Amino acid sequence: MRFAKATFLALLGLLPGCSRSGVPPSTVSAPSATRISHVDPAGAARLIAEGKVVVIDVRTPQEYAIAHIKDARLIDFNASDFAQKLGELDRNQPYLVHCASGRRSTRSLEVFQRLGFKNITHLDGGFSAWQAAGQPAVK
Secondary structure: OHHHHHHHHHHHHHHHHHOHHHOOHHHOOOOOOOEEEEEOHHHHHHHHHOOOOEEEEOOOHHHHHHOEOOOOEEOOOOOOOHHHHHHOOOOOOOEEEEOOOOHHHHHHHHHHHHOOOOEEEEEOOHHHHHHHOOOOOEO
């Protein structure tokens, strides 16, 4: 019994060496959470009209050239430098992200989160839903 107690106390003394860089856990700051919301085309149009978001189009340059939301910034999800280009953006700025159907933009949300963006709105249904709803597009 004495041996077990001594072993326990010895192991307990080693625990501080296992914490991140010796900093007490109460002073280690966790990255703040990304607020992700979803909107339909009408909701997205309202946010854009009110100037509350910057639009990020994660489609290919070819898709963007055919038609896109006015003033949308193209950052191709399939490009090898996608995360790097997102990393150049202001993480505190609210963004509206979309692709053609919602598949790539949904996958991009994980990258936005990992990079510490604060406020991302996803256009459900993507640019296809935007056009089907009769919202304006630049051609």
